[in-house]
Amino acid sequence: MADRGFDLEDRLRTLEENDLKRALSPGDRVAERGYFAEPSGADLPVLDSAEALVFASNNYLGLTDDQRVQDAARQAAATVGTGAGASRLVTGDTLVHQDLERVLAETKGTERALAFSSGYAANVGTIAALEPDVVFSDELNHASIIDGCRLAASETVVYDHCDAASLRAALEERADRAGGGTADESWLIVTDSVFSMDGTVAPLEDICDAAEEFGAWVMVDEAHATGLYANGGGIVQAEGLEDRVQIQMGTLSKALASQGGYVAGSSELIECLLNDARSFVFSTGLAPPAAAAASEALHVARHGDVRERLWENVAHLRDGLESMGLEVWGDSQILPVVIGDRRDAMALAEGIRERDVVAPAIRPPTVPEGTSRIRVVPMATHGQGDIVACLEAFRAAGEEVGLL
Structure with a gap:
C-alpha cells in the first residue's frame, strides 16, 4: 500500500541544514x-x-x-470566571468584555470596538468578513493580513513597502483597467502602522489621501503601536486620522500586556463583524481575566x-x-x-x-x-x-x- 502520509523527518532535516530549525x-x-x-x-x-x-x-x-494589571486579572477571574465558556454570541459575553471595548473605542476615537481571541483572528476574520474584491497590501504586511486576503479570495495587489507613490500607481492602474470597468469593485488598502521587523512607520496620511482619491477604504493594523502614542492610541491617533481610517485593528498582547485582538470602527462595521467574522462567531470569547488586564493596562498607558x-x-x-x-x-x-x-x-x-x-x-x-x-x-x-x-x-x- 502506498504511504500517503508526511515525511516529517525530512522536513526537520531540511530545516537543520538551512539553519532554520527553531x-x-x-x-x-x-x-x-x-x-x-x-x-x-x-x-x-x-x-x-x-x-x-x-x-x-x-x-x-x-x-x-505591573501590580495593577495583575490585580485586575485576578479580580476578573474571581468575580467573572477564568474563561468565557462559550462564543460571546452564546453565553460568553460579559461586562468585562463590554468595558474593554468601551475604553478601546474611546481611545481609538471610534463609535465601537470588538475584542477577538487573538490579533491573528481579528485580521483574518475582518478581511474575510468584508470580502473585498481587491486588497492593496504593503509588501511587508503581517502574515495574518496575507492569510485574511487568501481566505477572502480577494485579488491582492502588493505595493512597495511604505511607498505611497507605489500604492497610488497601483490604484491608478486598477482604475484604468478595462476602460474604467472596475467601478463596482470594493477596494481595501491594508497596512501595518509600525512594522515589527523593520521598525518602520507607514505614511498613513499619504495613504489616506490616495484612498480618498480612488474611493477605497483603509484598514490599519496597529498591533505594534497601540498604547504607545497619543493618549494611549497608535499612529492613527498620533496623526489625527481617526475620521479617515475606516478600520483600526490592534492587539492586546503587546503593550497592553494581555492576550487577544480588537477591531475599532463604526457601529455598522462592528455589527457586521459580530455576525459575519467567523473567527469571532465560532471562537470562545476572550478570557475575562485577559480582557480585564488589557483594560487596566490601557488605563495605565493613557494616564501614567x-x-x-x-x-x-x-x-x-x-x-x-x-x-x-x-x-x-x-x-x-x-x-x-x-x-x-x-x-x-x-x-x-x-x-x-x-x-x-x-x-x-x-x-x-x-x-x-x-x-x-x-x-x-x-x-x-x-x-x-x-x-x-x-x-x-x-x-x-x-x-x-x-x-x-
Whole structure:
C-alpha cells in the first residue's frame, strides 16, 4: 500500500541544514529580566543560573509585571470566571468584555470596538468578513493580513513597502483597467502602522489621501503601536486620522500586556463583524481575566508615565548603538541592528546572550537575504543601568566576532 502520509523527518532535516530549525526556550517570567532554559524538546526545562536582561519582547511598557494589571486579572477571574465558556454570541459575553471595548473605542476615537481571541483572528476574520474584491497590501504586511486576503479570495495587489507613490500607481492602474470597468469593485488598502521587523512607520496620511482619491477604504493594523502614542492610541491617533481610517485593528498582547485582538470602527462595521467574522462567531470569547488586564493596562498607558519612559529608553539605546557605528533601522520603539550576513548576526546574538542579554538574530526567510539583524527592543521598565548593560554587551560581543 502506498504511504500517503508526511515525511516529517525530512522536513526537520531540511530545516537543520538551512539553519532554520527553531526550538522553545522557556523563561520563568515575562518582564524586563528573567531566567531562561536551554531548548529541551520534550524534557522538563532546567532554568539557567544567570538572570538575563530581555531586549526582545513586545511587552513594550513592561506591564505584564505591573501590580495593577495583575490585580485586575485576578479580580476578573474571581468575580467573572477564568474563561468565557462559550462564543460571546452564546453565553460568553460579559461586562468585562463590554468595558474593554468601551475604553478601546474611546481611545481609538471610534463609535465601537470588538475584542477577538487573538490579533491573528481579528485580521483574518475582518478581511474575510468584508470580502473585498481587491486588497492593496504593503509588501511587508503581517502574515495574518496575507492569510485574511487568501481566505477572502480577494485579488491582492502588493505595493512597495511604505511607498505611497507605489500604492497610488497601483490604484491608478486598477482604475484604468478595462476602460474604467472596475467601478463596482470594493477596494481595501491594508497596512501595518509600525512594522515589527523593520521598525518602520507607514505614511498613513499619504495613504489616506490616495484612498480618498480612488474611493477605497483603509484598514490599519496597529498591533505594534497601540498604547504607545497619543493618549494611549497608535499612529492613527498620533496623526489625527481617526475620521479617515475606516478600520483600526490592534492587539492586546503587546503593550497592553494581555492576550487577544480588537477591531475599532463604526457601529455598522462592528455589527457586521459580530455576525459575519467567523473567527469571532465560532471562537470562545476572550478570557475575562485577559480582557480585564488589557483594560487596566490601557488605563495605565493613557494616564501614567510609562510611555514617556519607553521613549526615553528608545532614544538612549538608539544613540548608543549608532555611536558604535552599527546600522540601526526604523522610526519606532523597534530598533533593528542590521548585520547583513546571517552567520554574523547569529554569532553576534550568541555573544550578546553569553553576556546575559537576550536579543535574538532575525534571519531569512523572516527577513530578506542579506539583511539579517538583531531586533532590539527596550521596555519602559528598563532602568538606565539596563540600557548601559545592553550597550556594553553589544560592544564586547561585536569586537569579539569582528563586527566592531
